[in-house]
Amino acid sequence: MGEPSTESVVIDAHAHISDLASIEQLTFNASHPPHENAIEAFNLVLPTIKAEIRKSRSHWNKHEPRMWARAQDISDLELTNFTIEKDLILVSRPIADAFQEADSDGMFGLG
16 A cells, blocks of 8 residues: 555544534534644544444445445555544534533533
8 A cells, every 4th residue: 555645534523513403503613723632632532433433444344335445445554543643633613602601611622
């Protein structure tokens, strides 16, 4: 396998908030490079993110191989060979009124 693609992979964290509120109800701050607290938070869940990528690939390869077809020549090790410090380039967070109280307590202070 050659050099990794310079294309960035964007994880849509907004989708994970859908259980709390619809995207129409939320306003996000402007995307910006992550601050130290965001790096620390993402590092806490990094093993889970990588495990879920491998799990997703395995699942879809059994049921619908086209889902991961563009990455077929990349090993699981190469696919999950990323670090938060090097590869997390932009973050944003919800700033909707519903989150203001929680944000003052530091619950959503990743950005």
